[in-house]
Amino acid sequence: MATASELIGMDFNLSEEHEAVQLAARDFAQNELLPGVIERDNAQTFDPSLRQRMGELGFLGMMVPPEYGGGGMDTLAYVIAMEEISKVDASASVMMSVNNSLVCWGLEAFGNESQKQKYLTRLASGEILGAFCLSEPEAGSDATSQQTLAEDKGDYYLLNGTKNWITNGATASVCLVIAQTYPEKRHKGINCLIVEKGMPGFSVGKKEDKMGIRASDTHSLMFSDVQVPKENRIGPDGFGFSFAMSTLNGGRIGIAAQALGIAAGAYELALQYAQERKAFGKAIFDHQAIQFKLADMATRLEAARLLVYKAARLKDQGKDYVQAAAMAKLYASDIAMWVTTEAVQIHGGYGYVKEYHVERLMRDAKITQIYEGTSEIQKLVIARGLTK
Incomplete structure (x- = not known):
């Protein structure tokens, strides 16, 4: 695992390619996923046309080499897209995460050529789902x-x-x-x-x-x-x-990015609401109690984002990323629960109803502490790496 000194000098600015991925994912999430997201949550169904659209945009095989129908992008591009989509619809992003991190990556890393030709090309393009x-x-x-x-x-x-x-x-x-x-x-x-x-x-x-x-x-x-x-x-x-454990190590980066996105989505909604909602003659943002909540939310979000990006970069560099992935998932999932809870609190009574979205984000956040390795398992993984 890279030390802090080894990471000094890291460029925290996104490349033009990464910014383009971020913009494309944000545009899709805000313009195509957001309409109907509450209705899909209520009905417990996902529109097949949206899944098809995700395949067309390349979100279901982002890291797969182009020769197998994928985008040939790095892990950082993938987590950037995961964050933007998770801000709006975590149901869409978990489908994306499983197909990318677990199924496609597992086949690419460990499958033979025949298996890649038969399955990976169709999975990466979104023709089929895994x-x-x-x-x-x-x-x-x-x-x-x-x-x-x-x-x-x-x-x-x-x-x-x-x-x-x-x-x-x-x-x-x-x-x-x-x-x-x-x-x-x-x-x-x-x-x-x-x-x-x-x-x-x-x-x-x-x-x-x-x-x-x-x-x-x-x-x-x-x-x-x-x-x-x-x-x-x-x-x-x-x-x-060994296949399952290796695949899950990478998958945890995707779920950490999902947790980060859920938290970021709730924070953005809370910040906007705090500037619009008035109480005692002024916007509630101007009350110090709300300012402190939002300041804490923004700070923890930035810390989580750096952990997620670090894990992604280590994976892209071919370095040991197991402990970094566990740290990212542990912290990002914890702040997802905390930030979404605070977002509901800032919204007051409005936060408790579906129309304002934050109650759904709060419900979505909990699973990130459970699947692809519970928070307790992440602590075991982290502890085992401390003496290496």
């Missing part, structure tokens, strides 16, 4: 306790089990499924299999009725004697756990 299937009823933070079994049957695996809390569960055409092949080997006996929608025995369970990111497509997935060809295994036999 899902990452790790969590189970009894395997959340303890990812080694996989009960989903992938029995080796020679030229195929026989897949049986259930996966929970799967983002893009019903809409994904391709699922990366983590399953146990050799229980006696524990984490060294786990594989990752590419499972396609429509394979006999693969079914989608109930949709979760969630507190936040309600327009996001979250389902349980069931596998009953699904025959998965050996050619659909990613990496060597027993590589699945």
